[in-house]
Amino acid sequence: MPELPEVETVRRGLDKLIVGKQIVAVDCLCEKSLPIATADVNKIIVGATILAVRRRAKMLMIDLSGNYTLLIHLKMTGQMVYRGEANWGAGHPNDSFLGNLPDRSTRVIIRLSGDNTLFFNDQRKFGWIKLYPTTEIDDLPTMRKLGPEPLIGDPWPEFIRRVRRHPRLSIKATILDQTTIAGVGNIYADESLWLAKIHPATKVEQLSDDDLKRLLDGIKKSMADSLAAGGSTARNYVKADGTRGDYLDKFAAVYNRANQPCLRCGHDIAKIRVAGRGTQYCPNCQMLQ
Numbered sequence: 001m002p003e004l005p006e007v008e009t010v011r012r013g014l015d016k017l018i019v020g021k022q023i024v025a026v027d028c029l030c031e032k033s034l035p036i037a038t039a040d041v042n043k044i045i046v047g048a049t050i051l052a053v054r055r056r057a058k059m060l061m062i063d064l065s066g067n068y069t070l071l072i073h074l075k076m077t078g079q080m081v082y083r084g085e086a087n088w089g090a091g092h093p094n095d096s097f098l099g100n101l102p103d104r105s106t107r108v109i110i111r112l113s114g115d116n117t118l119f120f121n122d123q124r125k126f127g128w129i130k131l132y133p134t135t136e137i138d139d140l141p142t143m144r145k146l147g148p149e150p151l152i153g154d155p156w157p158e159f160i161r162r163v164r165r166h167p168r169l170s171i172k173a174t175i176l177d178q179t180t181i182a183g184v185g186n187i188y189a190d191e192s193l194w195l196a197k198i199h200p201a202t203k204v205e206q207l208s209d210d211d212l213k214r215l216l217d218g219i220k221k222s223m224a225d226s227l228a229a230g231g232s233t234a235r236n237y238v239k240a241d242g243t244r245g246d247y248l249d250k251f252a253a254v255y256n257r258a259n260q261p262c263l264r265c266g267h268d269i270a271k272i273r274v275a276g277r278g279t280q281y282c283p284n285c286q287m288l289q
């Protein structure tokens with residue numbers, strides 16, 4: 001599942017490749033993935049020039065000339081692959097990064113000026129591309145409720161205010177809630193709780209402001225480390241030895257490491273359920289208070 005750093009990796013790639021290009025055609029292979037009337041596709045999207053690629057939480061926004069914006073959510077298995085003057089892909093990592101496109105996972109094909117093509121692939125079809133007037137994006141209910149961005153500005157004042165709204169809730173459930181902080185999914189929740197030495201099931205009321213400060217620092221660090229490792233892009237998907245790799249291997253301390261030794265103390269990493277999600281943590285470093 002692409003999380004904030006993966007979506008930011010998609011944004012950075014698209015920002016370099018598609019801004020300034022004109023959309024010359026849009027082929028919709030799955031209506032669910034592009035819930036936009038064909039007349040609007042032809043009238044508003046086709047012929048528009050791409051002005052900017054932005055991100056809020058795990059959503060991407062492609063601003064078009066004519067004051068419209070494509071709002072994109074990759075959900076579980078969405079990816080963007082660019083073919084033409086560059087070969088690039090990012091998002092959910094799988095072999096569609098490498099093979100001939102379109103393939104069975106291709107849902108939308110956006111043809112761009114200069115004989116370039118952007119493929120929206122999404123095996124499980126939970127992702128989508130929607131169209132809104134640019135001025136309406138910030139007022140959408142899902143946008144208005146979102147907590148602060150972890151990697152932009154100083155999220156601490158908003159973060160602490162929003163965390164304290166849930167004194168009886170587990171800290172993991174609280175940070176997975178997108179109204180507390182934007183973009184934290186299961187992987188970065190577990191990584192940041194390990195960095196902060198907090199048991200995932202601890203109730204918020206049992207945590208001090210210092211604990212929560214360490215946790216926010218952990219969220220920022222794990223996401224920054226992931227971005228520095230390049231996120232899940234086609235370039236990182238195949239390792240030097242030709243095997244398919246998971247870029248998370250480079251920095252993850254607990255994700256996918258159940259029964260392996262804690263990188264800090266050597267105790268085995270355990271797997272439990274918290275907030276309805278598979279949760280990996282170190283029972284020695286992250287004691288329940």
Ligand SMILES: [Zn+2]
Nearest residue numbers: 262265282285
């Ligand atoms: Zn440990």
